[in-house]
Amino acid sequence: MQARHVGWWTLLKRDLYLSRHYYILMAPFMLIFFMFTVIPVGISLGLSFFHFNMLELPRFIGWQNYSRLFLNDDVFLIALKNTLLFAVITGPVSYIACFLFAWIINELSPKVRAVMTLVFYAPSISGNVFFIWLIIFSGDSYGYMNGFLMRLGIILEPVQWLSNEKYVLAIVIIVQLWLSLGTSFLAFIAGLQTIDRSLVEAGTVDGIKNRWQELWFITLPSMRPQLMFGAVMQITASFAVAEISIALAGFPSVNYAAHTVVTHLMDFGTIRFEMGYASAIATVLFALMLGTNVLTQKMLRKIGE
Amino acid sequence: MTMTSKVRAIFGMPKKLNRSFTVSLMLFALLALFGSFMVLPLIYAVNNAFKPLDELFIFPPRFWVNNPTTENFADLINLMGNSWVPLSRYIANTLLITLVGTAGHILLASAAAYPLAKYRFPGSKVLFTIVILSLMFSPHVTAIPNYMVMSWLGWINTHTSIIVPSLAFSLGLFLMKQFMEQIPDALLEAAKIDGANEYRIFWSIVMPNVKPAWLTLMILQFPALWGTDGGSFIYSENLKTLHYALSQIVQGGIARAGVGAAVALLLMIVPITLFIISQSSVMQTMATSGMKD
Numbered sequence: 001m002q003a004r005h006v007g008w009w010t011l012l013k014r015d016l017y018l019s020r021h022y023y024i025l026m027a028p029f030m031l032i033f034f035m036f037t038v039i040p041v042g043i044s045l046g047l048s049f050f051h052f053n054m055l056e057l058p059r060f061i062g063w064q065n066y067s068r069l070f071l072n073d074d075v076f077l078i079a080l081k082n083t084l085l086f087a088v089i090t091g092p093v094s095y096i097a098c099f100l101f102a103w104i105i106n107e108l109s110p111k112v113r114a115v116m117t118l119v120f121y122a123p124s125i126s127g128n129v130f131f132i133w134l135i136i137f138s139g140d141s142y143g144y145m146n147g148f149l150m151r152l153g154i155i156l157e158p159v160q161w162l163s164n165e166k167y168v169l170a171i172v173i174i175v176q177l178w179l180s181l182g183t184s185f186l187a188f189i190a191g192l193q194t195i196d197r198s199l200v201e202a203g204t205v206d207g208i209k210n211r212w213q214e215l216w217f218i219t220l221p222s223m224r225p226q227l228m229f230g231a232v233m234q235i236t237a238s239f240a241v242a243e244i245s246i247a248l249a250g251f252p253s254v255n256y257a258a259h260t261v262v263t264h265l266m267d268f269g270t271i272r273f274e275m276g277y278a279s280a281i282a283t284v285l286f287a288l289m290l291g292t293n294v295l296t297q298k299m300l301r302k303i304g305e
Numbered sequence: 306m307t308m309t310s311k312v313r314a315i316f317g318m319p320k321k322l323n324r325s326f327t328v329s330l331m332l333f334a335l336l337a338l339f340g341s342f343m344v345l346p347l348i349y350a351v352n353n354a355f356k357p358l359d360e361l362f363i364f365p366p367r368f369w370v371n372n373p374t375t376e377n378f379a380d381l382i383n384l385m386g387n388s389w390v391p392l393s394r395y396i397a398n399t400l401l402i403t404l405v406g407t408a409g410h411i412l413l414a415s416a417a418a419y420p421l422a423k424y425r426f427p428g429s430k431v432l433f434t435i436v437i438l439s440l441m442f443s444p445h446v447t448a449i450p451n452y453m454v455m456s457w458l459g460w461i462n463t464h465t466s467i468i469v470p471s472l473a474f475s476l477g478l479f480l481m482k483q484f485m486e487q488i489p490d491a492l493l494e495a496a497k498i499d500g501a502n503e504y505r506i507f508w509s510i511v512m513p514n515v516k517p518a519w520l521t522l523m524i525l526q527f528p529a530l531w532g533t534d535g536g537s538f539i540y541s542e543n544l545k546t547l548h549y550a551l552s553q554i555v556q557g558g559i560a561r562a563g564v565g566a567a568v569a570l571l572l573m574i575v576p577i578t579l580f581i582i583s584q585s586s587v588m589q590t591m592a593t594s595g596m597k598d
Contacts, residue, residue, distance in 0.1 A: 225595020240443030
């Protein structure tokens, strides 16, 4: 026992010594990565059990932040409801849209393909151009939506799109969808181009008749790694909606109609300085994302069966 | 060409199996419909930037510009020239953040990705798992502790607070690692036999081979830094970025609607141009972006 223990330790030491150059190469990235991503997540998890306002020393209060969050904070429940609504609508819709458009684009000739890729990808990298939507949905008759609907005679007076509880969440969802064809969309197009043509030919021999069968039995299973990657990216994006909501609906939005978990987090973290409470919100958000990811990856394994 | 053969040519159909013409046409229509939904707001932004003031406030509003003018851009330069902090200062700040942040990220992420892609050593699997997990949380989760770390380091109100965290962005490491896995081991072995050490192999063999991935990391990192307003870390006016200055103008309201439209065009044109230039390299990298289950 003793001898084996020593042997294991010597082995590890030798491995560590042999790999020293790898650690040196990784050190700068990992140092910063741990300092600004990994450790902060740890701090955030820890802080969520404390009462902390940046002025006094943190005071341990156990699960109190979480119980307050779920039992005593109506606004959080609205935020949670909105975020889940976002996640359930924009998540799957944008994920499927990413794939569907990538799949159609992949059939086009190379030049048209490049143009269409740009058309669908451009909104997600064009910075803060989403304020164009502010002009489109502007509340006076100079707003495009109002001007258009008034000329058609559907409405007689301009509608306050962005300060009306009835519309604001839907508008934020539309703009979010417009922006959401990002990295995963590119990954899907690229993944489709790497599919082995001989698989499709072999499939035809095995009785695949149309493109829908080809999609389910050949295309989707060969793209599973890209689909996994895309799922992670889309889930994170759809749970983290905040900037668009703030830009379009204001902060806070009318009656919290477009409030999300992240805007709630900003409210407590950067305005009220209740760091412990804000950390509890962050932890709930992280748990939601992780849970959804695990669930989605399980579902993706069933493709093509 | 007849209509049918035109569509067939665009779809590259003769070579493909399992394709029906009607379905192709329907999918094409779907693509055109949603494509216009995607692109119209952007075309509108371009049009708006060249509209004279009277056209911006026409009722009912018009999509296309009638009498294009560059007045809005001239106004923008004028306006910025009169501001307390000169425009050049904002541009210099943004360039510093964007260039150092992007170049540094490419270098650090590549250096870290090389061992992870090519070797197994104690801790390599755990580190990569942490990187994958970190793809799953939004930066908002870490915003508060980040602020605390920054203030301990005394980095509040310096560009360092924006540049340094952006150097270690986990998506970049992930994509770079996946791309590097394609480099043939034989190439590295040959260099080792010739007596090159790991650093030399990394610098003169691995790095030149992953140029497409550099461009991809650039296209991911650049828009984020280009569009940064300094977040919650930068307060003094002469350290602020171009994006911040421009968004202040946009908030100026009706009197500055024309300048605002010019600003919108400026902000979107740079990342889009960059993507057009690097598109084929980006696609090459993304093809390796998959995650195994």
